[in-house]
Structures are given as structure tokens and as C-alpha cells.
Amino acid sequence: MTDLATLGQRIRHFRNEAGLTLDQLGSAVGIAGSQLSLMENGRREPRLSLLQGIAGTVGVPVSDLLSEQPPTPRAALEIELDRMQKSAVYQGLGLPAIRPSRTMPDETLASLVGLHRELARRAREAIATPEEARRANTELRQFMRTQDNYMPEIEELAEEAVRGVGHVNGALTHRSVNLMAKKLGFELIFVNDLPHSTRSVTDLENGRIYLPPASIPGGHGLRSMALQALAHRLLDHQEPSSYAEFLRQRLEINYFAAACLMPLTQSVEFLSAAKAERNLAVEDFRDAFGVTHEAAALRFTNLATSHLGMPVHFLRVGEDGALYKGYENDGLQLPTDVTGSTEGQLVCRHWSARTAFGRASRTTEFYQYTDTPTGTYWCSTQTGTASSEEFSITFGVPFADSKWFRGRETTNRATSTCPDENCCRRPAADVSKRWVHKAWPSAKLHAHILAPLPSGTFPGVDDTELYAFLDAHSGE
Structure with missing residues (x-):
């Protein structure tokens, strides 16, 4: 109706x-x-x-x-x-409120x-301020914690989408993603001149989804971007009226893409079998579905509590120790600022998310037990390299659940008392005394900290550049 x-x-x-x-x-x-x-x-x-x-x-x-x-x-x-x-x-x-009369x-x-x-x-135009964005992101993270990071309606939608193109098992192919697009009336087109502020562009008028060149490394990324664009249509998203709505939409499309690439039924069967053998591993889950380590670890958090009965945590940390993504429902105390935001906060130097950077060989997962004020946790960390810096992906569980995972026999163990500053944030007294007031470093400032987002219809997207791109391609 x-x-x-x-x-x-x-x-x-x-x-x-x-x-x-x-x-x-x-x-x-x-x-x-x-x-x-x-x-x-x-x-x-x-x-x-x-x-x-x-x-x-x-x-x-x-x-x-x-x-x-x-x-x-x-x-x-x-x-x-x-x-x-x-x-x-x-x-x-x-x-x-003004109620229009007949005579108006x-x-x-x-x-x-x-x-x-x-x-x-x-x-x-005013919604993309750093403070509002951080508050909205914090509220969304807290909401997802109450949901155990699980969205059953989107799971069902994704299952229906992959069944509709005949996908049964294994990695979702580019052909299957193309079929999904065609069922919705869209054609996937790869271009070299996407607006710099966009990952993809959907032309609703002409039924086209523009993506980066097909030759870029990593097919998973292109499949995921296409699925995210389709998710906006399947979820009936409207232009966001607030930054909170924009973030919620982004979370939902990312969730849909992951649920298509790693479908619920197949994923739960795979993980349940590995748990029964006490051989759970993010890297096995990653390889079974042909996705990135980060995507597999995040997807694991969607399913671990609701379908495997275990609380978990996830971290993406930069080489400087800054937390870029974080989720937990297992009690791990993530670093936060006064607003409750975790983004950009430094994680403890003793956590595996940072100690893993010190390994000589980083081709395999690094395992570690960490004693913290809220309990002991087992973690699996994999490092990687982005375009500008290294990062680590950590998936972890409370000590009691480590028995289900490969790597539980590790002898690596550390103690963290953060947020106590004496844990790792203050230099030793003798070193501090030796160098205080005797050095003047030039700080590296991340440009995005002070730079405002373009203020267009969608936060972070330059409308002028976007519409010029659409005009240029509409006649093709």
C-alpha cells in the first residue's frame, strides 16, 4: 500500500x-x-x-x-x-507546524x-563535521553491539539474492554478480575516470553501475563494490538526511556484500565443522570463499555469537597503533575518547594488533594470549600493506573459547594494564629524565584530521565532479 x-x-x-x-x-x-x-x-x-x-x-x-x-x-x-x-x-x-488551508x-x-x-x-551540508561523524559512528557501533553484529533481515535478503542466480557453494563469481545486477535492471561498466571522491557511481536514469577498471588487483574488491551498489536498491535506501543515516546505510550495504560473498548457510556449515574439529581459523574461512583477510574476520564477527555461541572482538589497527575499526561484545576494553569514539585511538603496545608488526616473517597469522583488566583473551593477527601504510587485522575471543581455534597452543603471552597510562604510554622514568626538554620532533599530521569532507548530497562526495562524470557518460 x-x-x-x-x-x-x-x-x-x-x-x-x-x-x-x-x-x-x-x-x-x-x-x-x-x-x-x-x-x-x-x-x-x-x-x-x-x-x-x-x-x-x-x-x-x-x-x-x-x-x-x-x-x-x-x-x-x-x-x-x-x-x-x-x-x-x-x-x-x-x-x-503549519497546516495549509483551502484558502492558502x-x-x-x-x-x-x-x-x-x-x-x-x-x-x-553541515552534517559531515568530524564531531558529529564520530558521535554517529559511536552510536552505530553501540547499537550493533546490542545486536551481536548480526542483521537477520539482510542475511535473508542476501541468501535470496545468491540463490536467485544459482550460486550453490564456493566463491561467488563475477558472473553471478553480473546476473544479480541484470535482475535489478543494471549493467556493470568499468571506467578509468570515476570521481576521485567515489568508489562507484550508480546511474539510476540509465541503469548503469560504474566501477573502477577490471584490471585493478583483487577481484574481491570489485565484487564487493558492485554488491554494495546493488544493496542500496534492494534495501530501498533514500538520499541520507543525516550523517547517522549515511553511516547506517553504509553499514547495511557492506553487510549485504559480505553476506553475498560469504553466504549464511555455507558459512555457518563451514565454521561449525571447523569448530567441531577445534580447528577454527580466519585464514581458512578467507580462502574458502576467496575474500580478503579483513572481510573474513569481519564476517566471522557477524556469525560467531549468533551461530557459534561465542563473543568476539575485531580490530583494524594502523602501523602507528591507531584503531581504525573496532568491534567487541566479549568485554575487551577498547580505547575511547570522551565521546566514546574509538576511531583514531591508540591501542595498547602489548596487544597482538601491535606486537605482530615486530615479527620478521608476516606471511602467517600471529597468535597471542593477552592478560587484561577485563580478562584474558586469545587473538589471531594478520598484517598487511595498504597503499600508504601497513595495518593489522585482529580477531579474538575470551580465553575460554580459544579451545576452538588453531593456534591455541601458542606460548606468546603478554600483559596489558591499559588504560592505565603506566602500561605503555609513559616512557620509563630514567629515559624521560634523560631526554625531557632536549628534543623537538616535527609531528606527522594526518591530512584527513583537519580537512572537511566535500559537502554534497552524500557526505564526502563532490556533487560538481559527480554530475560532470554522469554527463560525460550519459551519451555513451
């Missing part, structure tokens, strides 16, 4: 066309005129049998009442004004809607 505001407008339109008052139509279908008024104002949902009675009385098919199109241009403006006055942006101003000129109504559109546009 269409939304209630549009439905109400269409009922009112056809009632007026039939020359009936509220009481006359209400009497004909067996309800009070006041109840019918609530329906016309979008405040009450009518039963299907009642809709059939209304349609018969005003002389139109039920499908005309259920159309998603407002009945008139004025009705469209009234619906848009009502929605905008219910938005958090307007309600935050503390101003009363169309020009006045159009001006009110125009003001609201501009208010919303300016609010969107």
Missing part, C-alpha cells in the same frame, strides 16, 4: 470529484465523517474492505486510490510540507516548501 499521506489525499480528491461531503461518504461506507477525516489527513490506515467501499462509492477502481502519485500538484506540495515539518531538522527549531494560495504553499527544501539542504 502507498503511504498514508498520499492515500489520504487521493481519497479526498476523489470524494470532492464525486461531490460528496465527509459525512455523506462516511455514511455510505458505514463510518463517521470524523473517522474518514483522520484517514484523509494520513493519521489512520483504512482496512482494505473499507477502501473497496470508498472506491465503489466515488466510482473509481481501488488501484486508483492506492496509486503512489499525489492526485494533484497542490496535493504533492501539501504532502511534502507535512513530511518536512515532521523532520528532525524542523522539529529541532521548536516552531509550530498555491504560491504561498510552494514558497513554504521551497524554504523547507533549502533548510534541509543546508542541514545536509
